[in-house]
Amino acid sequence: MPNSPSETPRPPDAPRRIKVQRRGPLLVEGPVEVELEDGTTVSSDRFRVALCTCRRSRRYPWCDTSHRARSSGPGDGPAAEN
Amino acid sequence: MPTARGPLSEAVGAHLLGTGPLPSPEAVAAAPVYGDDLQLALYQCYELHYRGFAGVRPDLEWDPGLLGVRAGLERRFLSALRADTPVHDSVADAVGALLVEPVHGEGVSHFLRDEGEWWQLREYAAQRSLYHLKEADPHAWVLPRLWGRAKAAMAAVEFDEYGGGRADRVHARLFADLMTDLDLDAAYGAHLDAASAECLATVNMMSLFGLHRSLRGALVGHFAAVEITSSPGSRRLAEAMRRTGAGPAAEHFYDEHVEADAVHEQIVRHEVIDGLLEQEPHLAADVVFGIDATGYLEERLGTRLLADWRAGRSSLRTPLPATHRVREEIPHTS
Numbered sequence: 001m002p003n004s005p006s007e008t009p010r011p012p013d014a015p016r017r018i019k020v021q022r023r024g025p026l027l028v029e030g031p032v033e034v035e036l037e038d039g040t041t042v043s044s045d046r047f048r049v050a051l052c053t054c055r056r057s058r059r060y061p062w063c064d065t066s067h068r069a070r071s072s073g074p075g076d077g078p079a080a081e082n
Numbered sequence: 083m084p085t086a087r088g089p090l091s092e093a094v095g096a097h098l099l100g101t102g103p104l105p106s107p108e109a110v111a112a113a114p115v116y117g118d119d120l121q122l123a124l125y126q127c128y129e130l131h132y133r134g135f136a137g138v139r140p141d142l143e144w145d146p147g148l149l150g151v152r153a154g155l156e157r158r159f160l161s162a163l164r165a166d167t168p169v170h171d172s173v174a175d176a177v178g179a180l181l182v183e184p185v186h187g188e189g190v191s192h193f194l195r196d197e198g199e200w201w202q203l204r205e206y207a208a209q210r211s212l213y214h215l216k217e218a219d220p221h222a223w224v225l226p227r228l229w230g231r232a233k234a235a236m237a238a239v240e241f242d243e244y245g246g247g248r249a250d251r252v253h254a255r256l257f258a259d260l261m262t263d264l265d266l267d268a269a270y271g272a273h274l275d276a277a278s279a280e281c282l283a284t285v286n287m288m289s290l291f292g293l294h295r296s297l298r299g300a301l302v303g304h305f306a307a308v309e310i311t312s313s314p315g316s317r318r319l320a321e322a323m324r325r326t327g328a329g330p331a332a333e334h335f336y337d338e339h340v341e342a343d344a345v346h347e348q349i350v351r352h353e354v355i356d357g358l359l360e361q362e363p364h365l366a367a368d369v370v371f372g373i374d375a376t377g378y379l380e381e382r383l384g385t386r387l388l389a390d391w392r393a394g395r396s397s398l399r400t401p402l403p404a405t406h407r408v409r410e411e412i413p414h415t416s
């Protein structure tokens with residue numbers, strides 16, 4: 001089963017692709033170095049990096065899923081921490 | 083070899099050691115499906131596909147008689163899961179339900195963050211070690227069953243789980259370091275006898291979904307459920323580790339998962355699930371089943387842990403060795 005044309009790898013000199021979402025982080029191909037407002041830099045060598053856009057992250061500039069909607073009901077989320 | 087919990091696990095263990103016959107189909111049919119005996123027997127069968135047991139011939143992994151028993155155990159477990167799991171109507175609904183965070187959560191990670199005591203954190207880690215010391219392994223089996231976008235994305239997430247090529251960053255290694263901080267034996271399999279049936283069931287489900295190509299949709303759904311819910315849960319557990327002064331490796335394991343799984347969630351939702359369903363839309367119901375079955379079994383485990391702890395009881399079947407760490411410096415809260 002061949003890949004569809006849209007899955008053809010982009011050439012190495014292609015512009016870096018950033019995925020934007022109305023609700024959620026910016027997704028950037030890693031590694032990245034991020035310069036913060038105070039001039040300091042932080043870096044991540046993860047294959048993909050999620051950058052916070054809602055400003056609620058406690059691990060800013062990295063997304064920590066704080067953008068999620070909140071409900072008043074109880075719960076833990078169902079799954080094992082992975 | 084773990085200590086038997088009834089006739090099924092007794093017979094499977096004896097067969098593995100070459101000292102007795104396999105259990106009969108009648109015995110397989112009679113055991114309570116979520117009970118200790120059946121879940122341990124299934125766990126013993128599956129473990130041959132991971133690291134095996136000391137003193138057990140590795141080629142018993144493909145022993146036809148044992149595979150026959152395993153198939154009987156799996157049929158019972160899978161039928162029960164399909165019958166008992168309340169499922170959402172669509173993938174979008176099932177995923178959407180996981181993306182909402184409760185303001186006043188009452189789950190295990192909330193409990194541990196707010197009032198978990200040192201012994202409860204140790205018990206939690208001992209139970210979870212059954213999975214975390216083989217973290218990402220059950221999911222690696224799905225890779226040959228995927229293609230294109232879903233395969234590439236799944237492999238990328240697994241690469242991250244395996245430390246991006248660095249042994250000291252493999253998530254199972256990070257968990258072993260956490261266990262050392264908690265003064266627990268971090269050897270693979272050390273806490274199998276201690277783990278509850280509810281905990282065995284969560285790991286057996288992963289092995290079941292991972293080992294069967296016919297359940298690839300359920301495996302992807304299960305993996306998505308884990309990755310989507312992990313980030314906020316890990317934040318609470320990191321706070322629990324900080325509050326109790328558990329140690330830097332204990333904090334790091336959960337801090338790393340807050341960040342990593344915020345990324346993995348995005349990749350699994352947009353690339354793995356969407357990529358799989360683009361090619362195999364008929365698997366949508368299995369993806370939903372995988373998501374919701376994960377929620378169902380985690381809920382059972384969480385209920386059991388909290389019931390034991392709130393009653394001041396251990397959640398483990400065998401006591402942990404006493405800790406040698408001095409805890410007096412840790413402030414007590416609430």
